Amino acid sequence: MEASLHELKLKVRDYxxxxxxxxxxxxxxxxxxHARHEFLLSRGISFAxxxxxxxxxxxxAVNMRFKLPLKSGDEFVVRTSFEHVSFKYIFxxxxxxxxxxxxxxxxxxxxxxxxxxxxxxxxxx
Amino acid sequence: MEASLHELKLKVRDYxxxxxxxxxxxxxxxxxxHARHEFLLSRGISFAxxxxxxxxxxxxAVNMRFKLPLKSGDEFVVRTSFEHVSFKYIFxxxxxxxxxxxxxxxxxxxxxxxxxxxxxxxxxx
Amino acid sequence: MEASLHELKLKVRDYxxxxxxxxxxxxxxxxxxHARHEFLLSRGISFAxxxxxxxxxxxxAVNMRFKLPLKSGDEFVVRTSFEHVSFKYIFxxxxxxxxxxxxxxxxxxxxxxxxxxxxxxxxxx
Amino acid sequence: MEASLHELKLKVRDYxxxxxxxxxxxxxxxxxxHARHEFLLSRGISFAxxxxxxxxxxxxAVNMRFKLPLKSGDEFVVRTSFEHVSFKYIFxxxxxxxxxxxxxxxxxxxxxxxxxxxxxxxxxx
Numbered sequence: 001m002e003a004s005l006h007e008l009k010l011k012v013r014d015y016x017x018x019x020x021x022x023x024x025x026x027x028x029x030x031x032x033x034h035a036r037h038e039f040l041l042s043r044g045i046s047f048a049x050x051x052x053x054x055x056x057x058x059x060x061a062v063n064m065r066f067k068l069p070l071k072s073g074d075e076f077v078v079r080t081s082f083e084h085v086s087f088k089y090i091f092x093x094x095x096x097x098x099x100x101x102x103x104x105x106x107x108x109x110x111x112x113x114x115x116x117x118x119x120x121x122x123x124x125x
Numbered sequence: 126m127e128a129s130l131h132e133l134k135l136k137v138r139d140y141x142x143x144x145x146x147x148x149x150x151x152x153x154x155x156x157x158x159h160a161r162h163e164f165l166l167s168r169g170i171s172f173a174x175x176x177x178x179x180x181x182x183x184x185x186a187v188n189m190r191f192k193l194p195l196k197s198g199d200e201f202v203v204r205t206s207f208e209h210v211s212f213k214y215i216f217x218x219x220x221x222x223x224x225x226x227x228x229x230x231x232x233x234x235x236x237x238x239x240x241x242x243x244x245x246x247x248x249x250x
Numbered sequence: 251m252e253a254s255l256h257e258l259k260l261k262v263r264d265y266x267x268x269x270x271x272x273x274x275x276x277x278x279x280x281x282x283x284h285a286r287h288e289f290l291l292s293r294g295i296s297f298a299x300x301x302x303x304x305x306x307x308x309x310x311a312v313n314m315r316f317k318l319p320l321k322s323g324d325e326f327v328v329r330t331s332f333e334h335v336s337f338k339y340i341f342x343x344x345x346x347x348x349x350x351x352x353x354x355x356x357x358x359x360x361x362x363x364x365x366x367x368x369x370x371x372x373x374x375x
Numbered sequence: 376m377e378a379s380l381h382e383l384k385l386k387v388r389d390y391x392x393x394x395x396x397x398x399x400x401x402x403x404x405x406x407x408x409h410a411r412h413e414f415l416l417s418r419g420i421s422f423a424x425x426x427x428x429x430x431x432x433x434x435x436a437v438n439m440r441f442k443l444p445l446k447s448g449d450e451f452v453v454r455t456s457f458e459h460v461s462f463k464y465i466f467x468x469x470x471x472x473x474x475x476x477x478x479x480x481x482x483x484x485x486x487x488x489x490x491x492x493x494x495x496x497x498x499x500x
Contacts, residue, residue: 013409014422015276017269019322020176021423024265025184026158029151034388041448047389048396048447051145058194059150064187072269072423073416138284139297140399144392144447146298151390159263166323172264173271173322197298197394198291270426275434276404283401301395308444309400314437 006039006080009098012070022069028105029062032093035078036109045124054115055122060088061110068097068104076104087112087121131164131205134223137195147194153230154187157218160203161234170249179240180247185213186235193229195222201229212237212246254329256289259348262324272319278355279312282343285328286359295374304365305372310338311360318347318354326354337362337371379454381414384473387449397444403480404437407468410453411484420499429490430497435463436485443472443479451479462487462496 010031018024037047050057070076075098082091088110095105113120135156143149162172175182195201200223207216213235220230238245260281268274287297300307320326325348332341338360345355363370385406393399412422425432445451450473457466463485470480488495 013405014412015268015274015405015408017423018265019173019267019269019271020181020183021269022183024158025187026151026154026265029154030388030390033149033151033390037389046448048144048392056145058145058147058191060191062150062187062189062191066183066185066187069183073421138280139287140280140283140393140401142298142394143390144394144396146394149390155263155265158265162264171323173267198296269423270431270433272433274408275437276401276408279401279404283399298394306395308395308397308441310441312400312437312439312441316433316435316437319433 004079004081006035006042008035008038008078008080010034010076010078012072012074012076014072017072022071025064025066028064028066028095028107031078031095032080032091032105032107032109035080035093036091036111039080040125043125050124055120055124056114057111057124058114059109060112062107063109064105064107066105068102070095070097070104074098082125084123084125087119089125129204129206131160131167133160133163133203133205135159135201135203137197137199137201139197142197147196150189150191153189153191153220153232156203156220157205157216157230157232157234160205160218161216161236164205165250168250175249180245180249181239182236182249183239184234185237186233188233190231191229192231193222193227195220195229199223207250209248209250212244214250254331256285256292256330258285258288258328258330260284260326260328262320262322262326264322267322272321275314275316278314278316278345278357281328281345282330282341282355282357282359285330285343286341286361289330290375293375300374305370305374306364307361307374308364309359310362311358313358315356316354317356318352320345320347320354324348332375334373334375337369339375379456381410381417381455383410383413383453383455385409385451385453387445387447387451389447392447397446400439400441403439403441403470403482406453406470407455407466407480407482407484410455410468411466411486414455415500418500425499430495430499431489432486432499433489434484435487437482438484439480439482441480443477445470445472445479449473457500459498459500462494464500
């Protein structure tokens, strides 16, 4: 695994909070997806362009541990690194609350590339 | 673990699909959350009422494996069972596409109860 | 305008509620979009298929009045009718809370068809 | 009406795009809600704090015209101004695509304050 390669700073939007007054869990999947796509863009790779070119990067597994709930007004940073293992890109993504840098979410996301409906070992990164 | 206790039939809504034309991964987390809450309701427990009573059922971990993408127009069923281990309720939730009953998503969701900000071993189920 | 042509019964999902404990406004737009697409399907027209065929039905205007907030556990019905005026399909969509049938949202949605990036007067309904 | 009082720069996130490859309409409601709440914060008013204090700012009407679809990778700015008319705060919110500053969405949002379930003429701005 490489050290943290990419950081994205974001802020909770109120519509992302649910009736408990905290960010709804599914939104953390949105945050880390957006961070992965921004990471790809920082390397010149567009998720939308890949799709238009017939290459779909798809998530095969997500593993998330929720340590600390984020709330209205909170700012946070998503740190992303990855390793390339066989057919998979395995992303390690941690979300830290700002400014105290307490760990909010620890995630591992496995992704694979599908080309014309077939699993592919194409090297996109 | 108990056998499957609860089934919820749903249908993909087009706004849940992303630019790849398949259901965006975060929406599966929405589906299984909704299925858990409907399961709770079937036992007379309201997530919103719990919150109003100062009891927050929160997700501490999510583990999802994506086997088959759901698409516009697909119907599916979410099967939910759970086990109570120490402080945790561990939900096992599988999503099957209809009508062929192929497995689309396999998920495990750990939840804990927080009362007044403290982890609690309160028995809600 | 034709009389109500289509009814879709739905139920609030907890993740659709925000920190005020009521359905977040943007979700009503989701509800009525889903109702329009189900209405189209009831006439044999798939939104996804249209897109695959190069025809994009796009919303040009939305007008919504919010009368009554829906909450966790509420069931509701979306009633849809439409009129075809020049290039536009104008949908009239009302959301009624069940079982008391009180009006929750009154909406008008203008849609147009875009074919190869150009406004089209193609007749899809 | 006052001149534009507040600007918020944002970027499309891929999960906000639907199967047509453009931002799903409901997400524009999210964008302008977030812009209003950031505007409030810039004046020291927190939407979440208002709610905790028993004051709910709720949307009574939304009027949106969609001029230009935003796509994956697009950046944009939301410009917000408002007028206070009787019980209502009427927000005028325009979304411009960057960098060409073409108008993407023009919106008017009526909001009212509800205190203990009753419409209130409380002055929050």
